[in-house]
Amino acid sequence: MEKEKESVSLEGGKVILVPYMKQHVPKYHEWMQDPALLQATGSEPLTLDQEYQMQLTWTQDPNKQTFIVLDKQMVVGEFKHGEAHVEAMVGDVNLYMNDLDDPQMGEVEIMIAEPKSRGKGHGKESVLMMMAFAVVNLGIHIFRVKIGESNGASLSLFQKLGFEETSRSEIFKEVTLELNVTKAKHEELLHLMGSLVMHT
Numbered sequence: 001m002e003k004e005k006e007s008v009s010l011e012g013g014k015v016i017l018v019p020y021m022k023q024h025v026p027k028y029h030e031w032m033q034d035p036a037l038l039q040a041t042g043s044e045p046l047t048l049d050q051e052y053q054m055q056l057t058w059t060q061d062p063n064k065q066t067f068i069v070l071d072k073q074m075v076v077g078e079f080k081h082g083e084a085h086v087e088a089m090v091g092d093v094n095l096y097m098n099d100l101d102d103p104q105m106g107e108v109e110i111m112i113a114e115p116k117s118r119g120k121g122h123g124k125e126s127v128l129m130m131m132a133f134a135v136v137n138l139g140i141h142i143f144r145v146k147i148g149e150s151n152g153a154s155l156s157l158f159q160k161l162g163f164e165e166t167s168r169s170e171i172f173k174e175v176t177l178e179l180n181v182t183k184a185k186h187e188e189l190l191h192l193m194g195s196l197v198m199h200t
Helices: 022-031 035-041 048-061 122-138 152-160 184-193
Strands: 009-012 013-017 064-071 089-096 105-112 141-148 166-171 174-180 197-199
Touching: 009 122, 009 141, 013 122, 035 105, 048 064, 064 122, 064 152, 089 122, 089 166, 105 122, 141 152, 152 174
Parallel strands: 105 141
Antiparallel strands: 009 013, 009 197, 013 064, 064 089, 089 105, 141 174, 166 174
C-alpha cells in the first residue's frame, strides 16, 4: 500500500488549491456527467465507485499531482486546511510526470467546471500556482499541455502564459504546447510561490 503524499493547500488571490479528498468525489462525478466537459478533458465517463478509486490513485501516485480549485469568494466561513469546502469547488488542476525520457517534464491539465466561475481568471491563477508548486517541489523544468483544437479558451490561456505550439495531431484533433522553465521563468515562479499562503 503506497502512502499518501504530503498534504498541502495553496492560497492565492482568487483561488485556493486543496488536495483532492473523498468528500469532493460526488461533486466531481456530477461534473463529469457533462458531455462537453468529458470531451474538453478527453475523459471517459466513470461510475461513482470508479471515481472513488481514481481519487485514491491521485493521492498515492508519485507521478501525479492534483488539486481541487476552490473559489475563495464561495468558501463559507473561514478556510481550514483539511476540510473539503465542497461548496466552493469550481474545478481541478492536474500535473502528470509520465514522460519516461524526461521525468522532469510535467503535463498540465486545468478544468473550471462551474460555468459561473469561468472567465474570471481562476484557470490562469490555478495553472500558475500549480507550475510554481511543481518547479519548487518537484523540480519540473518543462511544462506541456495537450488541448483539443476546438478548445479556444484553453489554447488562448496557455498561449498567454507563454506556452508555444510544438506539434499538432490531425488524428486526435489536438495541439501540443510547451513552456521551458528558463532562468527568468524560474525566478518568476519562485516569486509567485513566495507570495502564496501555504496551509499544511
